[in-house]
Amino acid sequence: MVEKDVLEEKMNERKERFDEKKEKVGEKVDSKYNEKKEKFDEKKEKGKVYSEKFVNDLNTTIDEFKDSLKNMQKYADDKINEYKNATISNLAVDLIESDDIYYLKVAVPGLDKDEVEIEAGDNDIVITATFKPFVEELKDAGILKADDDEESEDVAEAKVIASELTVGKCSKTVRFENSIEVEKITAKYKTGIILITIPKLIIPKHKVTVE
Known part of the structure; x- marks a missing residue:
């Protein structure tokens, strides 16, 4: 009986030591896992910020490009109209x-x-x-607001989209x-x-x- 008790005691001691080591190992693993998870989450958050910034910058660039195209088209149309008016x-x-x-x-x-x-x-x-340009005909007819008419607020203003007629x-x-x-x-x-x-x-x- 004594040998059995001694044997059980030693087994319990070894089990306790094993459990302690297991707990320590588990804590280390959890600690390393948490550290890596925090680093991953941090990188993920940074990546998200960079991604959002990239998308915003890209959208801004596209909008600016569209505005530039519109301005270039308007400039070209104005020059074409000036050329038409100046050329016989x-x-x-x-x-x-x-x-x-x-x-x-x-x-x-x-x-x-x-x-x-x-x-x-x-x-x-x-x-x-x-x-006469079509827009000038509409202004002369009172359909559109004339350039020097500041009083007729009820008359619509308009812009030339295309001008292909002579x-x-x-x-x-x-x-x-x-x-x-x-x-x-x-x-x-x-x-x-x-x-x-x-x-x-x-x-x-x-x-x-x-x-």
């Missing part, structure tokens, strides 16, 4: 010739006959017209092989088209007698 464009014409008459058809869409000028010389004719001063010079009878030229206007009839100057041949 050609009017579209059709020309037909018969034995004694030239027939000239000129397209002036959107203009009244009083807004077209025609000048004829000895063997040429010049047609000149000025086209604007500004346009001219067309047509030269003829034959001289023309300036005083007999006629012009008729109908639905944005001017039809000009230009008689040729027929100089009769005169037989000269040799004396």
